[in-house]
Amino acid sequence: MEGEERKIYDVIIIGGGPAGLTAGLYTARSRLKTLLIEIGLLGGQMTTTEVIENYPGFPQGITGDELSRLMEEQAKRFGLEAVSQEAVEVKIDGDRKVIQANGTTYHCKALIICTGNEWRKLGVPGEKEFTGKGVSYCATCDGAFFQDSQIVVVGGGDSALTEALYLTKFAKELTIIHRRDALRGTKIYQERVFENPKIKLLWNSVVQEIKGDSVVRSVVVKNVKTGEISDLPIEGVFLFVGLLPRTQFLKELIHLDEAGYIITDENGETSVKGIFAAGDCRKKLLRQVATAIGDGATAAFAAEKYLQEG
Numbered sequence: 001m002e003g004e005e006r007k008i009y010d011v012i013i014i015g016g017g018p019a020g021l022t023a024g025l026y027t028a029r030s031r032l033k034t035l036l037i038e039i040g041l042l043g044g045q046m047t048t049t050e051v052i053e054n055y056p057g058f059p060q061g062i063t064g065d066e067l068s069r070l071m072e073e074q075a076k077r078f079g080l081e082a083v084s085q086e087a088v089e090v091k092i093d094g095d096r097k098v099i100q101a102n103g104t105t106y107h108c109k110a111l112i113i114c115t116g117n118e119w120r121k122l123g124v125p126g127e128k129e130f131t132g133k134g135v136s137y138c139a140t141c142d143g144a145f146f147q148d149s150q151i152v153v154v155g156g157g158d159s160a161l162t163e164a165l166y167l168t169k170f171a172k173e174l175t176i177i178h179r180r181d182a183l184r185g186t187k188i189y190q191e192r193v194f195e196n197p198k199i200k201l202l203w204n205s206v207v208q209e210i211k212g213d214s215v216v217r218s219v220v221v222k223n224v225k226t227g228e229i230s231d232l233p234i235e236g237v238f239l240f241v242g243l244l245p246r247t248q249f250l251k252e253l254i255h256l257d258e259a260g261y262i263i264t265d266e267n268g269e270t271s272v273k274g275i276f277a278a279g280d281c282r283k284k285l286l287r288q289v290a291t292a293i294g295d296g297a298t299a300a301f302a303a304e305k306y307l308q309e310g
Helices: 018-029 044-048 064-077 139-146 158-167 187-195 289-309
Strands: 008-014 034-037 081-083 087-093 096-101 104-113 117-119 150-154 173-177 199-202 205-212 216-223 229-233 236-239 243-245 275-277
Touching: 008 018, 008 096, 008 289, 018 034, 018 044, 018 064, 018 104, 018 289, 034 104, 044 064, 044 139, 104 289, 139 158, 139 236, 150 158, 158 173, 158 187, 158 236, 173 205, 187 199, 216 236, 275 289
Parallel strands: 008 034, 008 104, 034 081, 104 275, 150 173, 150 236, 173 199
Antiparallel strands: 087 096, 096 104, 117 243, 205 216, 216 229
């Protein structure tokens, strides 16, 4: 059938962040019929990053939104197709991979998984109820709603620090709550945090509950060393306590590590022939735009070799 034929591709890429867009650029340039499936905005987490300072070639940095747009434009120029759907299941049918996405069935010979990460939930009372009502996981998305407010940022890594610095554009006062007595983030971000007069730090502390009425009004904080519990009046809670790979739908299909990251060889090939992984969903040392792009290029080239040999 003609309609079904259009759903058969040489390569399908699931996930449209920097790894997926790079993989799509490479396979499309190699004249392989390629489809990219992404439920959100192309660019992934880049689109919610205010400035990317460490991507080579942009000495003054570049906004995540602009870098996403440029990557998308470049990949599509070479013929990459993209659909806005969520891939919910992958099955193997001989040497074909069958992907179910929002009621549509796609077939391909080579599959590249680039699904990235999502923010880990804190898992405390009030978090779910107040998401979108004072609880947020994205400073660039929601920061402007907290003009002249008192807010907290939970976490101590790069994301927590860079997002906290961005939020000082809006907030009257910001408190970083961290469970340890030292930050984990890159030294340059730590320096900027310590120098910012709007930022206070609450060490050795964890959030136990988020309270409010129609919106967030306070957080219950426990000092892990003294056991002391206090109620901190605030209007916004931004949570950056780690990431989880978006790989749940692949659990029975390919080998994952204990945290859910996809195990691959150096070429991005998974435990199943013809299925590759790239970017932040892959078990690796460093998760950055630069490494995601390298992964995407490698996985695309490996997929092309696989198709040639098949």
